[in-house]
Amino acid sequence: MIKRNRTKLSLVVGAVCATMLTLATPAAHAGTAEDDHSATLAALKAFQASAGPGAAIHAGGPGESWTLSAGTGTINSDRPIKSDEHFRIGSQTKTFTAVVLLQLVDEGKVSLDAPIADYLPxxxxxxxxxxTRITVRQLLQHTSGLAAYTPQVVIDKPESNPDGTYELAELVRKGLSFAPVSAPGAGFTYSNTNYLILGMLVEKVTGQRVHETVTRRVIEPLGLGRTVFPAPGQRALPTPAVNGYHGLRVGGFYLWTPALTYDPSLFSSAGAVISTLEDLTTFYQALVAGRVLSASGLAEMQKVREVGPKVGFGLGIGRKELSCGIVAWGHDGGVPGYFSQTMVTENGRHASVVTNALFQVNAPVDQMHDLLDTALCEDAARRS
Structure with missing residues (x-):
């Protein structure tokens, strides 16, 4: 969700071999929503023209949802991305992890302002x-001073287990091999290492693997039937699924190759969850409506640090004031093959978007923000 002065990480840097050259003339698929949401459709087409083979947005307001898609979810076919198809949500996982930590705070098992060394000496x-100087709150808010770090799929990978899975402790060790960027609390630096450490904290306090705890505490109670925090070694996407790609755009042409396969434990509590546009909408709406955390827990989550004009970051969630004056909450995410973001408002408006490619340069961040802003503000205008 956040424009982090371009410090928002892409979760993989790897060599891409082009396998396809196609003229970029994406089709749009919308049904009646195409006529009712013409401004959002135009913004979606502009986003997809700079994004992956396909893109889709699932949006609406209280009691109403609609989906628009452009391009294709599978290259060499005309297959629109649908709102109930699975994809890897990347750093939107961090909100799920933060929810569990705040539930543990509610239960008196963790203190936000205690040093992490109290729990993980x-x-x-x-x-x-x-x-001893870095608190749980600072890890949740990316103000710990830890360096930005992205686990790599190809180059400079952390050390894996013999079966190709990864331990959180090894991922953290790798992240801490990069020197601090500031004193604790002094600045905002978005880093996966913060949330990998928090994954270790969840495991230490609950006695369960983090994927099990998030499933039991968040996914199952909310009835998110198409959301999965995969266990280490569980590498396949459930069906139906959006196919993910790496790619390169050159003018009106693009080159795509299937996204690299990796073990989900590489991103774990920082980025491993799989979901759908519909389930992400349900999750963030329930969270902001106070159905996931106590009132005090949600208030702590929504205490933001300003990180840009009209943009703040709380404890695992971001806040943005839209062009129409509405405040929206959410998070974005990117992993090999996918770039996504969900935003919701406190009065029930929602928008969740995905494209099936992740770019290391010229990522369509601004176009994604314009699309979400258009969808949420267009819906507000129709209801006013």
Whole structure:
């Protein structure tokens, strides 16, 4: 969700071999929503023209939802992305992880302002780091001073287990090999390492693997039937699924190759969850409506630090004031093959978008924000 002065990470840097050259003339698929939401459709087409083979948005207001798509979910075919198809949500996972931590705070098992060393002694140490000075709150809000870090699929990968899975402790060790960027609390630096450490914290406090805890505490109670936090080794997407790609755009042409396969434990509590546009809408709406956390827990989550004009980041969730004056909450995410974002308002408006490619350069961040802003503000104008 956040324009982090371009510090929002792309979760993979890898070599891409082009396998297809196609003229970029995407079709649009919308049904009656195409006529009712023409401004959003135009913004979707503009986004998809700079994004992957396909893109879709699932949006609406209280009691109403609609879906628009452009391009294709599968290259060499005319197959629109649908709102109930699975994809990897990347860093939107962080909101799920933050919810679990705040539930543990509600239960008195974790203190937001306690140092992480109280719970994980000896983990955040060395290379200029001191876990006695870094709090749980700072990890949740990316103000810990930890360096930006992205686990890599191809180059400079963390050390894996013999079966190709990854341990959180090894991912954290790799992240901490990069020197601090600031003193704890002094600045905002978005880093996966913060949420990998928080995954270790969840496991230490609950005695369960983080994917099990998020499933039991968040996914199952909300009835998110098409949302999965995959276990280590569970590499396949459930069906139906959006196919993900790597790619390169050159003028009106694009080159696509299927996204690289990786083990979900590589991103774990920072980015492993699989979901759909519909389920993400349900999750964020329930969260903002106060049906997931206590009132005090939600209030803590929504205490934001300003990170840009009209943009703030709380504890695992971002806040943005839209062009029509509405405040929206949500998060974005990118992993190999997918770039997505969900935003909801406190009065029931919602918009969730995905494209089936992730770009390392010239990522269509601005176009995505314009699309979400258009959808949420267009719906507000229709209801006013």
């Amino acid at each position: 000896g983990v955040v140490t060395g290379n200029g780091y001191d876990g």
